[in-house]
Amino acid sequence: MAIRPFTHRFSAGWEAVKQFMYGMTGHEFARHALEMRHELEAVFMVVTLGDLIGVPILPPVYSLRLLPYVVPEVARWKRHMAKRREFWEKEEYDMHGV
Amino acid sequence: MNTLLAVIIGAVTVYLAYTLYARRIDRNVIQSDPKRATPATLYMDGVDFMPTNRNILFGYHFKSIAAAGPIVGAIVAASLWGWLPSIIWLVLGVSFIGWASDYSAIVISVRNEGNSLSAIAHRLVSSRTRTVLLLFIFFYLLLVTGAFVMIMAQVMDSQPRTHLGIILLVAMGLLLGQMLYRWKVGLVGATLLTVGVTLVAIMSGPWSEPAFQGLNNWLNGLTGGAPLVTYFDPTLAGFKGAEAKIMPSLLFWAIAISVFCYAGSVLPIWRMAQPVVYVGFWITALSMVLGLGGAAVASFVKPEVAQFQIPAFKGFNPQLGPAGIMPLWPMLFVTIACGAISGWHALFGAVGTARQIENEADMLPVGGGSMFTEFLLGLLALLAVSVGAKGAPVGAFATGLGGFISVWGVPVQYAVSLAFAAFIVIVLVVTQLIFRVMRITLTEWLGDVIPPCRNQHVSSIVCVLLALLLVVTGTWVYLWQLFGGANQLMAALSLLLVTVWLASVGKNWLYAGLPTIFMYVTTVASLLVTAYNLYFNVYQPNREAGRMLPMVGSGLMVLVALLLVVAAVFIGIDGWRAFMKYLRRPTPAPKAAAARG
Numbered sequence: 087m088a089i090r091p092f093t094h095r096f097s098a099g100w101e102a103v104k105q106f107m108y109g110m111t112g113h114e115f116a117r118h119a120l121e122m123r124h125e126l127e128a129v130f131m132v133v134t135l136g137d138l139i140g141v142p143i144l145p146p147v148y149s150l151r152l153l154p155y156v157v158p159e160v161a162r163w164k165r166h167m168a169k170r171r172e173f174w175e176k177e178e179y180d181m182h183g184v
Numbered sequence: 185m186n187t188l189l190a191v192i193i194g195a196v197t198v199y200l201a202y203t204l205y206a207r208r209i210d211r212n213v214i215q216s217d218p219k220r221a222t223p224a225t226l227y228m229d230g231v232d233f234m235p236t237n238r239n240i241l242f243g244y245h246f247k248s249i250a251a252a253g254p255i256v257g258a259i260v261a262a263s264l265w266g267w268l269p270s271i272i273w274l275v276l277g278v279s280f281i282g283w284a285s286d287y288s289a290i291v292i293s294v295r296n297e298g299n300s301l302s303a304i305a306h307r308l309v310s311s312r313t314r315t316v317l318l319l320f321i322f323f324y325l326l327l328v329t330g331a332f333v334m335i336m337a338q339v340m341d342s343q344p345r346t347h348l349g350i351i352l353l354v355a356m357g358l359l360l361g362q363m364l365y366r367w368k369v370g371l372v373g374a375t376l377l378t379v380g381v382t383l384v385a386i387m388s389g390p391w392s393e394p395a396f397q398g399l400n401n402w403l404n405g406l407t408g409g410a411p412l413v414t415y416f417d418p419t420l421a422g423f424k425g426a427e428a429k430i431m432p433s434l435l436f437w438a439i440a441i442s443v444f445c446y447a448g449s450v451l452p453i454w455r456m457a458q459p460v461v462y463v464g465f466w467i468t469a470l471s472m473v474l475g476l477g478g479a480a481v482a483s484f485v486k487p488e489v490a491q492f493q494i495p496a497f498k499g500f501n502p503q504l505g506p507a508g509i510m511p512l513w514p515m516l517f518v519t520i521a522c523g524a525i526s527g528w529h530a531l532f533g534a535v536g537t538a539r540q541i542e543n544e545a546d547m548l549p550v551g552g553g554s555m556f557t558e559f560l561l562g563l564l565a566l567l568a569v570s571v572g573a574k575g576a577p578v579g580a581f582a583t584g585l586g587g588f589i590s591v592w593g594v595p596v597q598y599a600v601s602l603a604f605a606a607f608i609v610i611v612l613v614v615t616q617l618i619f620r621v622m623r624i625t626l627t628e629w630l631g632d633v634i635p636p637c638r639n640q641h642v643s644s645i646v647c648v649l650l651a652l653l654l655v656v657t658g659t660w661v662y663l664w665q666l667f668g669g670a671n672q673l674m675a676a677l678s679l680l681l682v683t684v685w686l687a688s689v690g691k692n693w694l695y696a697g698l699p700t701i702f703m704y705v706t707t708v709a710s711l712l713v714t715a716y717n718l719y720f721n722v723y724q725p726n727r728e729a730g731r732m733l734p735m736v737g738s739g740l741m742v743l744v745a746l747l748l749v750v751a752a753v754f755i756g757i758d759g760w761r762a763f764m765k766y767l768r769r770p771t772p773a774p775k776a777a778a779a780r781g
Contacts, residue, residue, distance in 0.1 A: 102239045109243020110469075111462070112371050113236075115364060118454060124231045162229050 131156065131163045138164065187490045187567050187588075188483040190271065191476070194563045198556045201279035206287065206552045209695050213686075214291055216544040223298030224540050233298060235542035238549055245537045246554040247465065249286070249529045252332065252611045253522030253671075254562035255581070259569045260664055261519045263577040264504070265512055267570040268496040273516055274566065277524025278559040281699040285675050287551035288682040288696055289530035293538035294547060296685075301534045301678055308684050310758040316751050318629050320677075323744050324528075324670040325622040329647070330654025331663035332615040333445075337438035337655065339578055339608055341431070344396035349386030349605040350612065353467070354444060356382045357460030365454050378459075379466040386467065389601035400433040407432055413656050415734035416725040418505020418717075430656055438655050441612065442648045448616030449623050449644040457616055464613035471585065471606035476564050478588030489587030492570045494580075505721035514710040517703075518668035523562020525703070527674025529555065534678075568603075582607055622647045653737050662718055666745055669711040673752050676703035680759040687766040708752050715745035 134152045136143045138160070144152075210216050224235040236244075261270040289301065296304050305313035340346060356378035363369040363378075411429030420426040448457045482490035504510045522529070533551055541547055564585075569577060572584030585607075586600030594602070623643045631638040637646070654663060679700040686693035722738040 105237055105239035106243040109240035109245075110247040110465070111243075111375075113240055113244045114247075114458065114462075115371065117231075117234075118458060119365075120231050120234075122454070124229075165227055165229050 127159060128163065131159065135160065185267070185492045185496065185570075186483050186487075187479040187571060188481075190563065190567055191480045193271070193275065194560055197275045197279060198559065201283065202552065202556060205279065206283050206548060209284070210287070210548045210552075213692050213695060214547075216291075216547055218543050218545040220544050222294050222541045222544060223538070224542055227298065233539045236540040237542065238546040241537060241540055241542075241546065241550045242553055244540075245533065245550050246557050248532055248536060249522070249526070249554055250558045250561050251468075251614045253526060253528075254520075254558055255565040255607065255610065256331075256335065256664060257520040257668065258523060258562050258565040259577045259581045261516055262494060262566055262569045263580070264498065264502050264510060264519065265516055266495045266498040267492060267566060269512055269516055270520060270566050271563070273520055274523050274559060274562055277517070277520070278555060281675075281679075281703065282523075282525040282559065283552040283555045284695055284699060285525050285527075285679055285682075286529045286533055286555040287548055289533040289678050290538045290541065290547050290551040292682050292685050293534040294541050294544065298539045299534075301531060301681060304534075304685070305677075305681050308681065308688060309755075309762045312754070313758065316755055317677075318625065319751055320670060320674055320748070322622065322625045322629055323748060324667065324674065325618050325625065326647075326650055326654070327663055327667035327670060327741075327744065329445075329615060329618050329622065329651040331667055332611050332618070333438055333441055333651050334655045334663065335578065336441050336608055336611050336615070337434055339604065340437040340441070341400065341434040342579075343604050344400060345389035345393040345601050346386075346605050346608050347389075347396040348392040349382065349389055349601075350608055352385035353382050353463055353609060353612075354460060357463050358456060360459035360463060361455050364459065375462075375466065378463050382463055382467060383470070386602055386605040387598050389605065390597050403433040403436050404431050413733060415656070415731055416722065416729065418508055418721040435656075438652060441615070442652060444612070445616045445619040446644050446648050449619040449647070450640050453620070457620060461613045461617065464609040468606045468610045471589065471602055472561060472564060474592055474594075475568065475585045475588040475603070476560065478591035479564060479567050482588060482591050486587075486591050489571060489584075489591065493572065494570050505717070507720040507724070508717045509713060510717070511713065514706040515665060515713060517706045518665055518672050518710040520562065521668045521671045523559055523565070525672065525675050525699075527671045527676070527678060529558075530675060530678035578607060619644065619647055619651075653733075654741070656733055656737065662714055662722065662741065665710065665714050666741060666748075669707050669714060669745070670748055672703055672707040673711075673748060676700055676707055676752075677755055677759075679703060680755070680763075684759060684762045684766060687763055688769075704752070704756060708749055711745045711749050711752075715742050715749075718742045718745065 132139070132141055133143050134149050134156055137146070137149070222235070224233050227233040228235065258270060258274070261273075292304060293299060293301070299307075302313060302317050305317070340350070360374055360378045363374040364371065411431055412435055413430040415428050415430075417426065417428035420428055448460065451457070479490070500512045502510050517524075537550060541550065565581060568584035568588065569581040570584065571587060572580030572582070582600055582603040585603035586596060589599035589602060590596045623640060626643045626647060627637055627640070636642045679696050682696040683693045683700050686696060718738050718741050723735060723742060726734040726738065
């Protein structure tokens with residue numbers, strides 16, 4: 087019985103170390119991959135639903151046909167576009183330790 | 185003094201400062217509440233705003249703030265004032281100022297909907313803060329690129345054993361980017377291949393040394409051994425000052441580094457900058473872990489590499505050049521920046537990390553914890569340079585770190601080769617990123633007024649040429665101290681912002697306010713001292729000798745120093761007004777009390 091808390095604590099500690107290592111290594115790649123996907127999706131959203139931010143590109147009939155596929159992303163996309171105000175709020179400002 | 189005692193001092197500092205001070209501030213002043221929604225959960229967009237596990241975020245934030253800064257600062261400070269003042273400032277700085285700055289920047293962003301410091305400053309202090317911040321950032325970056333390119337070129341010119349490793353690092357970085365993003369290879373396999381090849385190339389540095397020494401000799405033979413540029417450098421000849429010569433081989437390596445940085449600046453970030461940083465991270469992390477472990481056990485296993493070789497204290501005002509002054513206050517406090525406190529940490533923490541905080545209880549372990557870990561990195565650099573042989577500061581650092589690594593059975597010459605390479609790698613990977621950010625900043629700043637600056641190639645070339653101008657001016661110690669002044673001034677600005685915010689919400693502002701006053705006064709004084717030194721120690725001798733290029737470079741640096749002082753005065757006045765405005769305002773009643781009322 088006394089061993090169990092020790093093994094639990096050890097496995098929790100080991101998990102924390104693994105997460106820390108992932109944070110130092112893979113997390114940045116994962117974030118950048120998300121960023122790249124987002125940029126592509128943003129282009130798609132502007133093309134299909136540009137009217138929402140005052141940039142009409144596709145005739146409304148095509149926008150309406152694409153609408154069901156885009157609906158889940160609309161709120162998140164608008165929030166992201168509205169939040170990004172300063173140019174340095176970008177991944178590229180990740181300076182890695184100056 | 186030996187390294188084991190210093191490591192124990194470091195560990196005790198971290199434990200006491202974190203448990204007795206940082207936690208108390210987090211609990212009593214900030215009152216972090218795990219039940220309060222954070223911007224990451226409120227505004228989750230899958231990209232910037234993303235709730236992230238605290239351990240992952242700790243690793244991410246630490247890696248993002250830790251690199252060349254804490255290492256170079258400790259090396260310079262130890263060689264100017266000795267190890268004792270340096271270690272005292274590291275301990276006191278991180279305990280009372282450094283963690284508070286990093287942690288508070290995250291807090292203020294989390295409590296203000298994930299906004300950046302400039303957006304919060306715009307709201308709380310004044311509307312011109314953004315312009316001042318841009319000015320700060322650009323000159324800060326210019327200074328650090330000048331200092332870093334110069335340091336790297338000098339090390340690469342004098343240490344041909346490092347060349348093969350650095351060339352392979354760049355090649356492996358490019359390969360890694362291709363493997364991960366195009367060929368979709370798994371991260372573990374790609375890491376093993378690229379880091380393994382780079383490590384082998386670095387370790388075989390002594391084997392490839394004669395070939396690269398031959399290249400240097402051939403380059404220098406092109407001018408018959410005559411220098412390309414000569415200038416007066418007050419940091420030479422044991423800080424008494426002497427003629428410095430820029431030989432063709434030094435210029436070649438400075439240009440090679442600049443070309444590499446230019447490529448890192450204009451290529452997509454996934455193609456070069458990010459994977460090179462990643463491969464470099466493993467090399468430096470390996471060296472640092474082996475080094476810190478070696479420093480801890482060296483007293484038992486290999487006592488000869490654990491004894492301090494440099495004096496504990498070299499004086500309050502060491503001689504640096506014929507007319508220079510280098511008073512311990514304020515210069516020590518800007519020379520050691522990142523290991524004790526850094527403004528860039530705050531800027532990054534507010535936008536990069538704060539938006540991933542899942543729970544307010546994570547703010548202290550992530551922000552404060554990362555800063556305390558960075559302090560250990562600065563301490564390791566200080567130990568390495570303190571036990572290293574006499575000579576140039578970087579050489580002493582590499583010798584010391586190599587000694588620590590050799591404790592694990594690695595032959596000394598290979599361990600020193602790894603230490604030299606680790607130093608160059610950590611500086612090189614940061615420099616390419618700095619050029620990238622500098623290019624973007626220049627575009628943002630001058631793009632509307634000078635349209636060609638919007639072109640990434642034009643803006644990158646302008647940045648590279650400006651940095652090269654500073655390189656041929658020489659005197660990297662002053663460049664570093666100017667950079668430290670700009671960096672610490674940014675830290676003072678972020679602490680000022682935190683103080684104003686604390687006053688605006690009716691909280692006790694002393695834990696941020698007192699460090700703000702200290703950092704503000706210290707950094708303004710340091711900028712004035714550096715401007716004085718640059719004028720009388722570099723500009724005057726070069727003017728008397730009729731050397732135009734060093735004269736222009738040092739004159740430019742004097743102007744930058746004075747410009748930063750003017751910007752600091754503006755910030756100080758605006759910050760003081762805002763602070764007094766909120767202080768005189770009646771304290772808002774707590775919500776619960778208001779509800780009961």
